[in-house]
Amino acid sequence: MNSQPQERINAEFCLSYQPGKAKAFSLDVALNIPAQGVTAIFGASGCGKTSLLRCMTGLEKTNSGKFSIGKLVWQDESHFSPVHTRQQGVVFQEASLFDHLTVRGNLQYALKRVSSKNRRGVLTEQATFIDYQHVLDLLGIARLLDQYPASLSGGEKQRVAIARALLTQPRILFMDEPLAALDYKRKQEILPYLEKLSRVFHIPIIYITHSLEEVARLADYLVLMDEGRVVASGELQDILSRVDLPLSFENDLGVVLKAKVVEKDSKWHLMLTEFEGDELWLKDNHLDIGEPLRVRVLAKDVSLSLAPQDSSILNSLPAEVIEVVNDVDDAMSLVRLKIGESILISRVTRRSVDHLALTPTFKVWAQIKSVAILP
Amino acid sequence: MWLSPSDWQAIVLTCKLASVVTIILLIIGTPIAWWLAKTTSIFKAPVSAVVALPLVLPPTVLGFYLLVAMGPTGVLGGITQALNLGTLAFTFWGLVFASVLYSLPFAVQPIQNAIEAVGDKPVEAALSLGASPFDAFFSVVLPLAKPGFITAAVLCFAHTVGEFGVILMIGGNIPGETRVVSVQIYEHVESLDYTHAHALSAVMIGFSFCVLLLLYLLKPKPLGFASSSIFSGKRRLK
Numbered sequence: 001m002n003s004q005p006q007e008r009i010n011a012e013f014c015l016s017y018q019p020g021k022a023k024a025f026s027l028d029v030a031l032n033i034p035a036q037g038v039t040a041i042f043g044a045s046g047c048g049k050t051s052l053l054r055c056m057t058g059l060e061k062t063n064s065g066k067f068s069i070g071k072l073v074w075q076d077e078s079h080f081s082p083v084h085t086r087q088q089g090v091v092f093q094e095a096s097l098f099d100h101l102t103v104r105g106n107l108q109y110a111l112k113r114v115s116s117k118n119r120r121g122v123l124t125e126q127a128t129f130i131d132y133q134h135v136l137d138l139l140g141i142a143r144l145l146d147q148y149p150a151s152l153s154g155g156e157k158q159r160v161a162i163a164r165a166l167l168t169q170p171r172i173l174f175m176d177e178p179l180a181a182l183d184y185k186r187k188q189e190i191l192p193y194l195e196k197l198s199r200v201f202h203i204p205i206i207y208i209t210h211s212l213e214e215v216a217r218l219a220d221y222l223v224l225m226d227e228g229r230v231v232a233s234g235e236l237q238d239i240l241s242r243v244d245l246p247l248s249f250e251n252d253l254g255v256v257l258k259a260k261v262v263e264k265d266s267k268w269h270l271m272l273t274e275f276e277g278d279e280l281w282l283k284d285n286h287l288d289i290g291e292p293l294r295v296r297v298l299a300k301d302v303s304l305s306l307a308p309q310d311s312s313i314l315n316s317l318p319a320e321v322i323e324v325v326n327d328v329d330d331a332m333s334l335v336r337l338k339i340g341e342s343i344l345i346s347r348v349t350r351r352s353v354d355h356l357a358l359t360p361t362f363k364v365w366a367q368i369k370s371v372a373i374l375p
Numbered sequence: 376m377w378l379s380p381s382d383w384q385a386i387v388l389t390c391k392l393a394s395v396v397t398i399i400l401l402i403i404g405t406p407i408a409w410w411l412a413k414t415t416s417i418f419k420a421p422v423s424a425v426v427a428l429p430l431v432l433p434p435t436v437l438g439f440y441l442l443v444a445m446g447p448t449g450v451l452g453g454i455t456q457a458l459n460l461g462t463l464a465f466t467f468w469g470l471v472f473a474s475v476l477y478s479l480p481f482a483v484q485p486i487q488n489a490i491e492a493v494g495d496k497p498v499e500a501a502l503s504l505g506a507s508p509f510d511a512f513f514s515v516v517l518p519l520a521k522p523g524f525i526t527a528a529v530l531c532f533a534h535t536v537g538e539f540g541v542i543l544m545i546g547g548n549i550p551g552e553t554r555v556v557s558v559q560i561y562e563h564v565e566s567l568d569y570t571h572a573h574a575l576s577a578v579m580i581g582f583s584f585c586v587l588l589l590l591y592l593l594k595p596k597p598l599g600f601a602s603s604s605i606f607s608g609k610r611r612l613k
Contacts (some may be wrong), residue, residue: 059499083502084511090503096496100518109514113505168504 007035007070009172009204013055015062027051027228035069035172037220038198038205040236042212048228049208053176056206057090058083069172069204084113089165089173093180095157097149103160104145107132110167130166130201138200139163139193155186159193166201173197173205179214194218216240216256216296217374241343243325243334253334254298256374257342261287270314277340281314285373294374299334299347301369306356308365315368319344321358326350337366344368377574384551385559386578392467392555393535396474400531401524403475404482409512411483412490427484429477438544441473445545463545470546470553474535481530489523490516525593533586536579 009031016026027048033039041049054060056067058074058081067075074081097106111132136142139159149157158178165173178194179187195218198205207218215222215236223233224245232239239245241255259280263272269284273293280295287293308316319337327334333353337344344366358364378386411423429437444451445464451472452462463469493516501511517524539557546553548562556575563572 057503059502082507083499084505084507088503090500092496092500094496096500098497098500098515098519100515109501109506110504113510164504 009033009035010068011056012066013062014064029230033221035204038207038218039221040207040209040215040219041223042209042215043225045210047225049225050176053174053208057174058086087171089168089170091161091165091175091178093177095161097157097160099149102146102148106164107167110164114168130169135163135166154182155189158190170203173203176208212252243336254296255344257295259295260292261289275342277342278317282373296372296374297368299345302344302346303367304346304348304364313367317366319364319366321360321362324353324358379571382575385554385556389536389555392470393532395471396535397528397531399475400478400482404486408483408486409490412487427480430480434540435544438541442545445469465547467552470542473541473545477541478531478534481534482527485523485526489520493519529586529590
């Protein structure tokens, strides 16, 4: 994260498909995102996120488009680098392993072509060289090397595909819904590996998804897309704590807090975590003191009261109302709260807003009924 | 021995013709198949139709036009004479040219189906891993579409061996040059030499059976009715 703090990824694409069929589709996107960490591109199916990825990777050749990472320009008005000359890794939704090669063969396929590029001097200097053995260990695929893709599980295939993409020594890693084709269990199996990726290799990851859970767990930066356009983009916490986005989050509306473990209570099997602004007691998740974690607090799980109450609710935090807006649901309001430096959203009935006379700068107690720990 | 020296000569000539034709067809059929598999051009349907034309044309029609074209005043004849090659009619290379045209659909269609079955995904994965399009074709498409290429090769070989009409039209009946097995059998029957006709026909039946057996064994799934299903559009190879 510290190698090129100022670099940005710039992507501009404008295209429209008119296949003459019922569904015309257009993409009109101008993005400027940090060239570090995980940027999630989130939107419903058919919103154009995969088209955007195909444009960014050069798999879809557009006449007018721009793509650059820092000073490295892959596409602009006068220039288009063909896909195979770009130093990029792409992980597709279906693993796209080569069925005629073993896992080792698949990995060697990437390695061989990188070394031939290297000889031609196409590769640019890189801060972190991605080592073969390291990748095998990190993704836990060393024991699969001699197997053919047909004998692997969906999760294993996807891990091999990620390893293969990493071995191209990419300047950027694109992932197109890498978990969408997997069942819940397999997803849970891969997510920890994905979390490690962004921490271990300092390469920017563009992560396409329609799963808010994956966004909450993985993303640092979030781009929201709808009907081929960018609705909002910014730091994950900033975007998720906005109440003005007419998105289909509905029951999933909620913020993500980045916290770390500060204390453990072995008697009640709880742990105290600290985020910017306050503290939360959570179920002990077997994390060590000092370890970071993400906590997702859904708006529907935050209720408000004027005084701290003696209740079964573990976490009751003093907060200040910043904003009250109407929800899409006629009965509900969204209340934006400030707790120290952090923002929380509460979804309460309009009657309650009226009853408690909630207005900006008003001091309330936010009672957090439940939180999801994203380890 | 049942087979006469001239029968053996016909067999050797037939094998030589079929081998040369198969090799040429794999080389020129592959780019055509690739183009047909990938293109969205409006010419896809007309080109497909032209490639498939020999399937429905009576061999005599194709043979007749080729004979005219290859003659001294024909288009092809003009070209070959300009290149100092003489005319192709009634020569071995004339037969090769005609057979390539006549067996083209047997090369193009299985290869096209196989390339379509492989799809774009492995190709895009290969490109994203740094393979040039050329490299991706040889390292990914070719191995994955191998069954299609083997089918194409076997069919081209067998179909060329089984040719009769076109060959009679443009090749005539010159021993060692254009007298292939099918023509030789015709020759035997014409001269009422049924013994040799029987022997050579038996060889052909055995050969044809072996070819079809090979095709069936190569397929993970049964072919259905071999010759028809090969041309029935989207036959999945895997």
